[in-house]
Amino acid sequence: MRTSIATVSLSGSLTEKLTAASRAGFDGVEIFENDLLAAPLAPEEIRARCADLGLAIELYQPMRDIEAVPKAEFARNLRRARHKFELMRRLGADTVLVCSSVAPTAVDDDALAAEQLSELADLAQDFGIRVAYEALAWGRHVSTYDHAWRIVEAAGHPALGTCLDSFHILSRGSDPKGIEDIPGEKIFFLQLADAPQPAMDVLQWSRHHRCFPGQGGFDVAGLLRHVLRAGYTGPLSLEVFNDVFRQAEAGPTAIDAHRSLLALQEAVGVVELPEPVVPTGIAFTELVTPDAEPVAAVLAALGFVRAARHRGKPVDLWQRGEARILVNTGPAARREGTRLAAIGLETPDPAGAARRAEALLAPVLPRRRAPEDASLEAVAAPDGTELFFCATSRAGLPDWRADFDDLTDADPAEGGRIDHLALTQPWHHFDEAALFHRTVLGLDAQDSVDVADPYGLLRSRAVTNADGTVRIALGVGAAPVDDTVHAQHIALATDDVVAAARRFRAAGGRLLPIPANYYEDLAARYELPADDLETYRDLGILYDRDAGGAFCHCYTETVGRVFFELVQRDPGYAGYGAANASVRLAAQHSHRPAR
Amino acid sequence: MRTSIATVSLSGSLTEKLTAASRAGFDGVEIFENDLLAAPLAPEEIRARCADLGLAIELYQPMRDIEAVPKAEFARNLRRARHKFELMRRLGADTVLVCSSVAPTAVDDDALAAEQLSELADLAQDFGIRVAYEALAWGRHVSTYDHAWRIVEAAGHPALGTCLDSFHILSRGSDPKGIEDIPGEKIFFLQLADAPQPAMDVLQWSRHHRCFPGQGGFDVAGLLRHVLRAGYTGPLSLEVFNDVFRQAEAGPTAIDAHRSLLALQEAVGVVELPEPVVPTGIAFTELVTPDAEPVAAVLAALGFVRAARHRGKPVDLWQRGEARILVNTGPAARREGTRLAAIGLETPDPAGAARRAEALLAPVLPRRRAPEDASLEAVAAPDGTELFFCATSRAGLPDWRADFDDLTDADPAEGGRIDHLALTQPWHHFDEAALFHRTVLGLDAQDSVDVADPYGLLRSRAVTNADGTVRIALGVGAAPVDDTVHAQHIALATDDVVAAARRFRAAGGRLLPIPANYYEDLAARYELPADDLETYRDLGILYDRDAGGAFCHCYTETVGRVFFELVQRDPGYAGYGAANASVRLAAQHSHRPAR
Missing domain, CATH: 3.10.180.10 (2,3-Dihydroxybiphenyl 1,2-Dioxygenase, domain 1)
Structure with a gap:
């Protein structure tokens, strides 16, 4: 049988991944969208590179949150799909993966799902493309392979089949025997992965992933209040099994631990500390x-x-x-x-x-x-x-x-302001850092997000004051390797990022170039004016949007460990462009100065 | 309130942990049994050290699998408890943690549990000790705090109370409000820990912990057989999200990935490879x-x-x-x-x-x-x-x-044989190594076990042939730090480890000394003759037993990365003394030659 590997399974740039897959003897690859977006190669160049390496592009993936949505949303989804089908034609890929929707707007209606997937398949067929529909184990309404197959069967479209993934099937404990009831020609694709079983029962959770109060998600203070009301007078004792703490230096860990108990006691009112003075x-x-x-x-x-x-x-x-x-x-x-x-x-x-x-x-x-x-x-x-x-x-x-x-009487031209600072934490100190900033400085810690770097996963978590005049993004690598290469940066607020970027460049500054593929994806995701897109591409400006507004940002070259970001933030936008971080990181890796 | 920390929450030797806890301002500590066993200090010395550091010993822990067991087993448990109470008297610790039983022999009988805990508390009272009974979230029959409290209440013994642990309570989603119904003076201890919530849903499992077929626990071959029977003719494609692979060099990962697909295809009979030739x-x-x-x-x-x-x-x-x-x-x-x-x-x-x-x-x-x-x-x-x-x-x-x-005609005196070899794998290559040895060499991979090193967790997994004449233990650290210090070793089989160790020492060899605390624990766990214990202690011989027999072993000093082990293995014993590994590792750390 032909063998294939998804680019997401390997480390490095897209080129490194393709080379490794070819040398190892694979016949083909699945191109993972993020790898393409972050690559400096045009789709035609990727196609040629794969051909040179003897690799077929077996699948392009993924398309998400397509089906069983209200009419207007589906129209937008079709528009996005058309962009991706055009891209796939340039890539020479003829099968696309569509994952069952996790969108909150998705409705539990198999007939609607079948109808919309059928429409999608119509469009795909025009491009000579097949749609492989897969049940994610955590899909909102469709989470088992037999359910996905029933929808595909109901649609009855020649360009629509199903994709089976051993992880999604076996992790749910589904009986794989039912696969035999699916006609082989309707199984458009098979993805294989194994996993440790059971991945995480409560015992594993307990033995490896405990943390100090305030570093996790438990309401430890709430529990303590009940214990105190019961009349308990013994010690508060930390019993924390944690793989990271086992390796960290005992001294700082103990201080961090004791700080967590002080903050906990303050929270339940048994210890009085000097009031927090939140920075402004x-x-x-x-x-x-x-x-x-x-x-x-x-x-x-x-x-x-x-x-x-x-x-x-x-x-x-x-x-x-x-x-x-x-x-x-x-x-x-x-x-x-x-x-x-x-x-x-x-x-x-x-x-x-x-x-x-x-x-x-x-x-x-x-x-x-x-x-x-x-x-x-x-x-x-x-x-x-x-x-x-x-x-x-x-x-x-x-x-x-x-x-x-x-040194000068001149008032520095025009208003400038720090939007946020980003600091890379040593591996051992990520949870500690959030607790420190929250308790010592009185800042609010936001949820942590994972960001894919070409050479490993990063986690990032912001701490802010209420009005956003202090924002610090704390980042950390997934493991204690090479985290010094992840730079620190200073983000400067601007009301017009395009003008600011142009002035910077005109003054001789070098902006981080962003791959063209990123802008094609942007065009598929948002209806931005073509002129704006062209300007963004020229300057390397990235774009993100959340419920509260938009965020446009670009980056300077790096000096030592430090670089600068120019940021235009709508007042309601709450984030830091995390959606763009993997593209930015890949661009920085490929432009990293020799060390 | 008094603050305390369990020694298991910190890294390093017991002395390092105590010093760190004191410097951070804790009032007391829980002494975790493994830390004591691995320490070169006598209990009296630990007591004095804590007093010097201003630390109370708030708890000794844990005692496990004590209650609700058949009569003969409970008699053995009481004997073990008496040993521990004597130890606690020397330590100056007056509260002991008893975790709800996870033993397969435990019966679901609250009255029996209350009766036996009451008997244990009688004995404890003679030593001036209080027993704090805690529900483990994964306890066999008792897994919630209110259940544990009902048993304590039924026992009605002044020296028996309950220990509450925020992890065990909150990880099960129990409502902590019921704590207020427990009289405060019957809450003997409170252990606090937080944890990321939810620790591991299927999404996290999928995004971080997939691995290549044959590296995990899924029956991927079984699934593939069904897919083939359905008539699927497309590619076999690996889609693996894995935090480690994201960081590893792409080349070796791709080869490992392709090997996994070759082995998988061989397993389902669609590829024919040269037959495995199992080493003898x-x-x-x-x-x-x-x-x-x-x-x-x-x-x-x-x-x-x-x-x-x-x-x-x-x-x-x-x-x-x-x-x-x-x-x-x-x-x-x-x-x-x-x-x-x-x-x-x-x-x-x-x-x-x-x-x-x-x-x-x-x-x-x-x-x-x-x-x-x-x-x-x-x-x-x-x-x-x-x-x-x-x-x-x-x-x-x-x-x-x-x-x-x-060089010589002399026949080397007496029979010698390799029992096993132990090799430390680079961090990225642990799962790969097991797959390699299994598929390439045709060896069987045993389950992997976690071993606590003072400075981090190790994982170990053995690969063997059927008759045990080839045994290789593959080990790896929990993270890519310092794994070169974890040595490789050659274990030599002997029929009489005591004689072999004596001969080695008489010939000028240096054996690794094992702390006396280990032998006191051995006396509590097994009824070994006092003379044997004394001999073991003198020579640094460690002892383990499983259903198939006993295992006695000791270690030489380390040369470079290599040391030797002398092993006396009952034919039915299947392991490698993993139960003793944390004590051995701590001893090696404290005797490590300066580098």
Whole structure:
């Protein structure tokens, strides 16, 4: 039989995956959509590469959330499908995978599903394409292979068949014997995977995945309240089996553990800590660098002005509107190259913020300042980033800028602002970091999201204040390999990302190029004007949308571990463009400077 | 409230854990039994250390499978409990955790459970100890906190109370409100943990933990047979979402993937491969080393004789009975220090074995031999170990020993034999290694077991032939950190491990010392004669037993990455002493030579 492998099963760029599949003797591949979107090769080039390698493109996948939806939505789905069928023609792929819908708008109506799949198959047939319909184990209404087959059978369309996947069938415990009742010619595709069985019973969950209170999803405080009402007076004892903690250094883990109990006791009212003082903005971001020149060049192209210089240290203050970036070429810089080393958090009560941080076991940083410097409270975050509690131009409080001498009277042209900061956490410190930012700084932690990098999965979780003037995205790799390559970045807010990107480029800045395939997908997903799409493609601007609005963003080249993002955010948009992160990461990998 | 942390929540040796807990400000600790067993400190010393650090020992845990069992078994349990209560008195711990039974022998009888727990509490009371009974979420008959409390209430014993654990309560979705109905003074202990929720639905399972056919637990071949009977003629396509594969190099992963499909097709009869030729023994093990002296010293103390020398290479053959070890000081040795580099597998048909290996994509090794050397077929295992297919002293087949000149006529004293070899796999290659050994060599893969190392979890999985003359234990760390420190080892079979260990020591060999706490636990678990226990403790001999018999083993010091084990195995015993591995690993960590 012919053998094939989905590109998602292998690591690396699409080219690396195809080469590996060919060398290992596979006859064909399934092209996974994300791999195509992130590839710099045009569909025709991918087709030619596969042909050279002796690989058939057996399947293009997936199309999702197509069937059993209201009429208007189905019309949009057909439009999207037409885009993908055109793409498949260029690829030379003649079978497409359609997964059973997980959309909340999908209705439980087999007849409607059959009718719409039949319409989709009509369109596919015009392109010489076959549609293979598969039941996802977690499909909203269709989750078993026999159910998917009943719909395909009811549709009775020659270009519509079913795709069987051993994972979806066996993970549900379905009896595979019923497969024999499906005519072989209607089984358009077979995907095979094995899995450890049982993957995760409560015992495995307990032995490997516990975490400290506040790091998971349990209402531990609620439980504790009941225990206290019962009259319990014994100790609160943490019993946590966790594969990561087993490997992490005991000292920091113990501090993190104790912080979790302090916060828990505060939550149930048996311990009183200094009130949280939620930061109200980013006063500054400090980059340390052994060589100021490359950073200065990027900042200048971004419209920053070198506004002031520290009186006693080799630190320059670059400013644009309210966005302030310190560039430090002091001794610390020589050790680790260019990196984001400190954040100044604007806070209404610096001393109070520091008291709370100290009570919650945050390491208070020694004051390394000259006697004449302004007093600044600072603590270390779990990843080592220094957090300064600042009061910028507020009467009665020391202003950190008093230590700087102005270099220019010019007001930095036009309003600038930090949209968010993104920090890569050491592998062991991801859950710890969210707990720290939540309890010590009083920020809200959002849900964590998985992002596919070509060389591994990343997790990302944002912490923010209520009005979004402080947003920090914490990221971490799936394992402790190579996480230093995942850069830190500073996202600058702009009202017009196109104009900002053009100005940056005109000033000599280099933007991260994004593959053309991404823009074809964008055209399929959203009805954006063709001119806008062309502009976005030219500048490498990415686009996302959620219920609250749109998000347009693009990226600069990377200096050391640091790059910049230009961000145009609709007020209601809550995210950080995670949908585009895998494309961005792949582009960064392929443009990574030699190390 | 007092705060406490279970030692199992932290990484490192017991001393490191206690120090970290104290520095982080905890008031007390739960001492986890395995941490105590692996510690070189006597209970009194642990007590003193905790006192110095300002830590109370709030709990000793766990006791398992105590209650609701037949009379004779309960008598044995009480005997075990008495040992532990004596230990707790020395520790100064006054509360013990008893988890609800998971034993298959436990009966579903609350009255019996209450009666036996009451008897246990009687005994505990004599020692001034309180028993805290906890419902494990996966307890055999008692799995909810209210059920555990009903049993405690029925027992009505002052020294018996309940232990509540947020994980066990919330992971089952129990309503914690009922806790308020328990009198506070009967809640003897509270353990807190959080967990990601939901830990693993089928979506997570699908997106992160699929693997290639034959690497998991699904009957993929069974499914494929049904699909073929239905008349399917399309490709077999692997669609595997796996966090590890996403990070691994694409080339080897693709080969592994294709091998899995070849084996699958062979299993369902659509592809014919050369028949498996199952190895019948270990012909030799080859160590490469930059300095033969330390290895030679250990081998000599183990009773090996330097029997022959290779005609053209710096390779010595050391022999004892049927156990043969090559010591290679050639150029390869200088790169990586002392390691196990090759295995000679005794096989009835070397050429056939090589043909199958090649058909299953095992890399065939180039012949690096002088023209006069015997022809030896060899392939590389996924971890790089070279596998030679050998025929030792069999008519009509080239004998690898023909390349060696005898150095002595003396017959190596007494029978020796390899019991098993243990190889540490690179992180990415664990599942691959088991599949390789199973399909390429025709060995049976046993279930994988988790082993707690002080600095992380290890997994281990053995592959064997039917009569146990070839046994290879494949091990891997939980993450790609530091796995090179996990050594490889050669286990030598002996009929009398005590005599063998004494001879080794008398000849100047150094055995790995095992903490005294281990032997106290052994006394509690098994009724071994006191003299035997004393001898075991003196020599560092570990003991395990399964349904088929007993297993006694001890370890030599480590040279480079390699150490030796002396093994006395009852014929029916199927394992490798995994129950003792965490104690052994902790002892090796504390005796690790400076690097």
